[in-house]
Amino acid sequence: MTFDETRTHVLRSPDLEAQRAFVRALLDQFVRIKTKSVIAIKPNLCAPLPAQTGATTELWLIEEVARWIRERRAKPVLVEAPSHIHDYDQVMDITGVRDVCKALDIEMVDSRVTTMALRPLKHDDADGRVYHVGMAALGADGIICLPKLKTHNRTEVSLGMKGLMGLLSWPDRHDFHRRGVNTDVVELYRRLRSRIKLTIIDGITAMEGHGPTSGKPVSMNVLIGGTDLVGVDAVGCHIMGFEPEDVDHIRLAHDQGLGDMKRRWEVHPAGTPLPVRPFERPRPDSGLRTKIITFPPLSAALRAVRFGVSGRTKPVLNPAVPGAVLTDEAAVCPTDAIELPNRIVYERCIGCGLCIEASTSKALIPESAGHKATRVLRELIKR
Ligand code: SF4
Secondary structure: OOOOOOOEEEEEOOOHHHHHHHHHHHHHHHOOOOOOOEEEEEEOOOOOOOHHHOOOOOHHHHHHHHHHHHHOOOEEEEEEOOOOOOOHHHHHHHHOHHHHHHHHOOEEEEOOOOEEEEOOOOOOOOOOOOEEEEHHHHOOOEEEEEOEEEEEOOOEEEOHHHHHHHHEOHHHHHHHHHHOOHHHHHHHHHHHHHHEEEEEEEEEEEEEOOOOOOOEEEEEEEEEEEOOHHHHHHHHHHHHOOOHHHOHHHHHHHHOOOOOOOOOEEEEOOOOOOOOOOOOOOOOOOOHHHHHHOOHHHHHHHHHOOHHHHOOOOEEEOOOOOOOOOHHHHHHOOOOOEEOOOEEOOOOOOOOOHHHHHOOOOOEEEOOHHHHHHHHHHHHHHO
């Protein structure tokens, strides 16, 4: 497979071998790395939710890229951090990323912990803001981004550019949210742009609705790849039924000449139309909650009590469907938290909502606010 370098490339296929071949072909054509170099892999691991929820990057994709780097006798390093309130270890365990990294001997680095100053570029305003970015990413010889195809409650979409926030220190994340995200995200991309070798958006299972972590999974079987991150993000927007011009950070980046949101695309296999599906939009969100929970001392306390999982809405048995057997619901549960015929083990439940989506009989429904408050309190006391 060879690619026209002036276009963004899209694969739509449910076949894992075709997906792997597409990823390898993109890497072969677009990424040049030297022996013994260090390449940072930047997936989206924003929350303790596995890839089938639409929130985080597929494990096989991380694995494929890491193997490709190793075959070139270079060193892959996985650099990422979940959002403010999530505990790094919990996310790596629940997503399964720790097992993949262990099996392939990939170093994992929490980008929030050891950071370096990323200063304004040469010839920029000397008073420009200084960002603090994971040292493992800044010190690497290149970055390969593997973001997710999903909606976002503050920025409409979360794709390659927005995903770069996963490289920031805790205080910088808070500051980005306080200032409104878009202009900072574009500036962050501008400073990191020369280091990003390739972006491949994982749209195998995407997320619609109230993303980036509370939306609904959508099976799309799509991968979007290219070296112009703005062009790649723009195609992601089209696929989700958004106009890139309407997404502030993408339009801003385009207007600043950081990429081309009007770049043409090519869909593989040849002749396939762009797989467009209008995604459900996120609910209106003032961002107040995010501003509060990203305040560093508060987010540190929430991480310490692992509120990121406890605080999610979990399922309860629907009293209107008595005696239900939860076979379909148990089949989709990624943590074996449903025991047949109808018991939910809350200690194992991560609140991913997959069982509620799969419950066509409505035997499982989201817990009420009162049930949630009591359960969360009980879980926090236990800890
Ligand atoms: S019980 Fe439901 S919400 Fe909880 S982890 Fe399983 S599928 Fe997700």
